[in-house]
Amino acid sequence: MADGLDLGAPPAAPQSEGYRVLARKYRPRTFSELIGQEPMVRTLGNAIERGRLAHAFLMTGVRGVGKTSTARLIAKALNCIGPDGQGGPTIDPCGRCEPCRAIAEGRHIDVIEMDAASHTGVDDVREIIEASRYAAVSARFKIYIVDEVHMLSKNAFNALLKTLEEPPAHVKFLFATTEVNKVPITVLSRCQRFDLRRIPADRLADHFARVCELEGVTAETEALALIARAAEGSARDGLSILDQAIAHAGLDGGGVAAEAVRQMLGLSDRGAVRDLFGMLLAGDGPAALASLRRQYDYGVDPVAVLRALLETVHGVTLAKVGTADDPAQPVEERAARADWAARLSFPVLHRLWQLVLKGHDEVAHAALPIEAAEMALLRIVHASQLPDPSDLARRLAEGGGPVAAARAASPPAAPVAASAQPVAADALPDRFEAMVDLLDQGGHLALAARLRNGARVVRYAAPELVLSGSRPMAADTVGELVVALKGLTRAQWRITFEDVPGTPTLKEQDDAADAAKRQAAWESPLVRAAREAFPEAELIEWPGKRSNA
Template structure:
């Protein structure tokens, strides 16, 4: 038989590289890649250039803003030797020298990372103290990175204090924590502290777009904006959501991901559709109970959490209020959303918006803890609709004060089923006069219009010399600041549709509204005290006292 041939091991298929999640793959490797923390980078760069480096740094902030990444970047910046091996500390580490590569890969012998959550005791800290006495093996500095440092025990912190205050020249401590309030003040005072900010949503969306480009994935801008808002300022959380959205996206014939859509992201996150929320909000304002409940049930059947619906309504009320005060619009919002908010801001007053906010907020809290969430959400919406048919609180107070009847009224025509209808609705006939008859009525009108602080200042401090609209003369014994006078002038012009002249005279003037109400309350108290029934009780029980007699004191 012919000799057999040894062909060796059959060829093995190449081992596929393990997938790395986006949050790890796109961890910043340079300070230029660290988004949203420009002030901290500038401070560190200046400290390195001027050789004014602290011996201990503390990075604090919410999850995912780059605390541990910043600590590793500082380690690289302090130990970088440059491509030629002759460089010194720099805010722009080269990333190619052996110290930079070893630190990035987590294998540098002189850069020690410790998780304080699993090393909380004195013995763990004692190891750091003992090792810190010895010089670095290969690096310029021996660096200790302690993550979640607030988890150290009280004794561990105390053991570290002396070394932290006077460490050897070759040692640097880098601490990271999400709960800086749990770090002892004695430790904080020995560290240079950096508060890392939440990353703005627009910067996160731009970062996610760049990541999608590198991954060969197309994504709708609105989808990235939704992910950025859901991340709540955390780059790591946002990248994790983006990772999930890419996996959730449809496949294009098996050749790759076709794209991340806003609808898919909403479905994945359980967010309420913005169009459905606008329709629901319009039905609430119109008092359409059946339509509102049907809209809520449709979203619930699609898998939307009732709490998410109430949260979306809160965001809508908040957005309309900001639009009404002239805040800049969110560029990530769809055009339809911005247009609807502008229309609603035109048709809704501040008192109505504040009342809506309180009603929806109360409903949100109830639904979040309810045993029957969808039923609680329905009751909350019905409460909002019922409140829309009640008179304004200021009008209600005046009717009660005048002894008039209080009746429910239909939804005002200015609050219609859709924003377009709201602008087209017929406005109610104007009142015969916009000017309040008395100074007290004027203060009440200011309060009802939302100018609570201004109304309170007038109620407590203004002594009227002459009230002859559009002129108001006040006593100079209670002077007002120029800002208050300007604010009052603008508020009165907006309230009465005419300009006012406000002056001061050096005469006492009438008592303030608060002083008048206090005097009235005291007069009522004395009248009760001297009444025959109370006088008989005082004679029978000499120690009888009359408890505090409450006055009106609406703005006190």
């Protein structure tokens, strides 16, 4: 109080602006700062330059790729008036005029943002419809930005349709959604749609490196690559993780380290994963379980270990196909994958993928995750010791194992190499059984099995085969048989059908022969005497062998 005048409280000291998280601080302010969306920017630029502006735009894509940011940039591009106040719509808004600054700060009266998640009803849409009749107050266009538009109710969508199809000339609608499949087709057909892409991991890593440079933070290249992969194509998610990694690094000046990022994200160490994968391929169960337990004791989620193994199998398969190396991968990782790709066949890799994927799903839903992970690894170890299916088929075709014993009672066919070398046309198999054996030994195992189990022969006179029409075979089987026989015999085969019963199938003949042998053995004097001494005795076949009695 001075001379009876109340001067009020003294002014407060100016306060510094609070910390802004990186995801907000480095939000794109121009179209050139949008990462990985060049096709959309080019289309928008051409539309603005030619004056072919749609009245409604729909931006869709996964979280964090820039949908809402793109909507705000479009609002700036359409309402920018340039530094001199005389400019028109442009793909490069100046960012200095009043409309640009007001839109960037979220305070422009003619750019209305609405979150459809909290304004889902028809009444909210009616307010938009009523307000859209009035011209913009200070901007060129009145723009409505509706985020997560798929959250609107069915009635709200229906209320919006007529206005969306024929809006006033001064109104533009900008919609953003992560679930475009939930947006009615009637709405989609009235919008110009832009599908924003996932941002590649290498582009994200470069972006995070620039952010670290601007923030005065050092970061290992591998650490940024880990963050980029964890972001799964989302710039916002990646910047949030980077923010956390910088805070995790503290003030000791060490910067963002890859090992710290792994621990923060609960990722398995890549070197440990490579070692574990090698143990699985070597069939070393105890070592694999010990490696898994070590990572578990360090706090790594068992699901993360299985996920890392999935990434490894996928990476090795891509390396075997010959795709370009991922520049974000360490040199040791690329070398190891190249080595495995050279040593492992595609069938083995596909089998590994199925086994690890099944284990991942089991562990993700298991009541005992670490125990489920151990069982999954043991299953992989066991499968790694099994022969490759193609090798097994070749061995069987060459006469090894139970197939040879099964064929011991039948006259041998002319030997055919597993490489399926054609035989001379004058040396065609003289019997149907020999023809089936030729297919079997030539590598056509499935086709030979179909003939052995289902073909009833009416007449066989190579290269002519007449089968019973009372039990016809599929047309594709007949075509496959003609092609296979031509490749093996150099002869053009003719396969027809007659409507007569035909002979029993080869399997039925074998079963009948086995039954006759069993009956003869059952009625032999020695067995009859044994049956009289042991009335409850049964005749069984020795495991793994066929009865030759």
